[in-house]
Amino acid sequence: MTNRKHLISQLSYHNEWDTIIIGGGASGLGIAVDAASRGFKTVLFEQYDFAKGTSGKSTKLLHGGVRYLAQGDIKLVMEALEERGHLEKNARHLFKKLEFIIPNYSWWKGTYYLIGLKIYDWLSKRLSLGNSKLVSKKQALTWLPTLKSKGLANGVSYYDGQFDDARLAINLAQTAIEWGAVCINYMKVESFQKNKLGNIESVLVTDTETGKLYSVKGKAIINATGIFTDSVLKMYNPNHKKTVFPSQGIHLLLDRSFLDSDKAIMIPKTSDGRVLFIIPWHNKVMAGTTDTLIKKPKIEPQPLHEEVDFILKTINQYLTKTAHRTDVLSVFSGLRPLAKPSKEETTTKEVSRNHKIIIDNNLISIVGGKWTTYRKMAEDVIDQVIDSFHFTKVACTTEKISIHGNVSEKLDVPDRLSFYGSDLEAYLTFEKSNPEFTEKIHPHYEFTKGQVVWSIQNEMARTVEDFLSRRIRLLLLDAKAAVQATAVVASVMRKELQKTETWEQNQVNEFYKLSKKYILD
Known part of the structure; x- marks a missing residue:
């Protein structure tokens, strides 16, 4: 079913596809599952590998977003918490309930964060992963043996979700294929062929392994290329103005001894007013992230020296075991494809993670969003496609679709x-x-x-x-x-x-x- 030659041979099965999706990250793969499960003839092309870009470089959290709650974006938080619940049910093999501790070095901060997290619990309702609570200094240090004790007043405990982003992407590709979609990596979209009305009639695609060129006809062309959204829009319209606001986030991987716990630390306010996580992941410790404006998107962005120093300096303020550059096992960078704000001088930490849909004739582009809400983003896109192109109205069922690999209960395996x-x-x-x-x-x-x-x-x-x-x-x-x-x-x-x-x-x-x-x- 996932054989490359077989998938490519299927390109000739239909004279015209209902949906051609460009981009094999969270958005594109989610859209492929949604479209195929509604019965639409669906093909997806990814220039590199699935989740090669931003979708494989996240903080690996499925969360409502405590920070967005602080910004007053209640709608986004509620939507994300609902989506977190769907993923817990539909991808149990990748979902992990993770307990976070916020260390507080003054008593009033413990009360302040607890109130906020109780609101978070209330918004979660039936999908709550566990109640937040105030914990004593002694308990916090028992759970987090490498946390600095001097001046520690208490901790606040809350729960959120953790996952493996690239593995979920692979499973989504498998799921879409099982529903009848064709999803192929290493297929580069070169250009569009338009009719007199400006609609795209066909997409020219190169198999980058063989160099062979394919012309694929489609009714709705969906641009789900994340940080490269503007490149595809410019391919369609050379006069297109920028819509994506790329923000770089880096993560450092350290030996698990730096945390020595199955619980995570959430630092609610760093020196520049951001949130930073120290998280156990695959028997290592991951620390991040940053939020740095980047002018030109790259498929493999380079971590900046100052970003690395910022994370090391911040975590060393909280951990008894000092982390140096030589302790870093790996550093990876991802670019968030944030929807460009109307006000030019907005900082990236203030840009909403809400998604928006742009329509240019039969080219539909999805901008913004995050992994947690990928399913809802896909639903919104296909709903828009149905309305815009008068496709047969079929209800979305992805809330109940089990993702490839899902199990009835979590397996206890290495x-x-x-x-x-x-x-x-x-x-x-x-x-x-x-x-x-x-x-x-x-x-x-x-x-x-x-x-x-x-x-x-x-x-x-x-x-x-x-x-x-x-x-x-x-x-x-x-x-x-x-x-x-x-x-x-x-x-x-x-x-x-x-x-x-x-x-x-x-x-x-x-x-x-x-x-x-x-x-x-």
């Missing part, structure tokens, strides 16, 4: 297998089918060669980066270890994909070059 969910039994049978499949790709991590082959056969992995960055997340967890595993992974992939030795060496070289962005000098 971390390397945690994201397979309902595929776990099939994967373990597959791994046992070949003695080589149980061989590890790195001496310090449990990931195996079998997982490499499985990712190609079932998860549309096409490159070393696809596997190490987004199928098992090793590049984000420990960049140097990922580099050390590169040769083994490239060799396994070459054999499975039936590529040449030149391809294998190119893959190694490309990954080495990429990894430098994740390793601090």
Whole structure:
């Protein structure tokens, strides 16, 4: 079903598609699931890999957004809490309830934050993950042994959701395909062919692996390219004015000993008035994020020196174990595609995470939003498509659609297998089918060669980066270890994909070059 040749062959199945989606991140994949599940003929093209951009570089939280509550954006918070509830039910294998502690170094702040979080609880209603509460200094230090005790007055505990963003993206692609959509990575949209009325009649797409060009006809063209939204809009209209406000957020990965807890820390107000999280994730500690205005979007943005220093300085104010640049196992950067505000001088922390839909004839663009609300964004887009193009009115059912991998209850399995969910039994049978499949790709991590082959056969992995960055997340967890595993992974992939030795060496070289962005000098 996820075989690339088979998916590409399906492009000729329909003379005209109902929806052509450009972009394979959270928005695009969510739209593909929504459109296909309503019975529309749906195709999605992703220029790189699914979740290669912003959608694979988030803080890994499914949350209402305590910060948005402080900004008074009640509607966004309520919508996000509702969506968090749907994901808890529809993607149990990836959803994790996470307890956060806000450390307070003055008594009144504890009361202040507790009042705000009680409102958060109330807004959650039946979808609440647990009640927020005031905890004593002693309890806070028991839960967070590396938290600085001097001056600590108390803590406030609350609950939110955590997930694996890139793994959810892969599962959404699989779900869309199961509903009849065609979702293909490494397919670059080159240009549009328009009729006299200015409507797009067909999309010209290049298979970047073979160089072959395809002309694909569609009724509604959906631009879900995130930070590259303006590039697609300019392809349609060279006079288009900027609509996206890119904001960079970086995250640092440290050894778990820096937190030594299964609970997270939420720092409610940093020196520049932002929120910062210190979170356990895949047996490491992740700290972030920043909010830096970036003028020109890049698929692989570079973390700024001052951003790294800011995060280290901030977490060192709270932790007893001092973190230095040399302790950083990996650093990754993502660009938020915020909807450009009308007032030019607005700072990124004040820009709403609400989404908006732009219509240019039969080109529909979705701007803004966040992972937590991806499903609602998709519903809004397809509702708009139905209204604008007089498609058959079919109600959205994605609130109840189980995402590929979903299980009836959370499985208790080792971390390397945690994201397979309902595929776990099939994967373990597959791994046992070949003695080589149980061989590890790195001496310090449990990931195996079998997982490499499985990712190609079932998860549309096409490159070393696809596997190490987004199928098992090793590049984000420990960049140097990922580099050390590169040769083994490239060799396994070459054999499975039936590529040449030149391809294998190119893959190694490309990954080495990429990894430098994740390793601090």
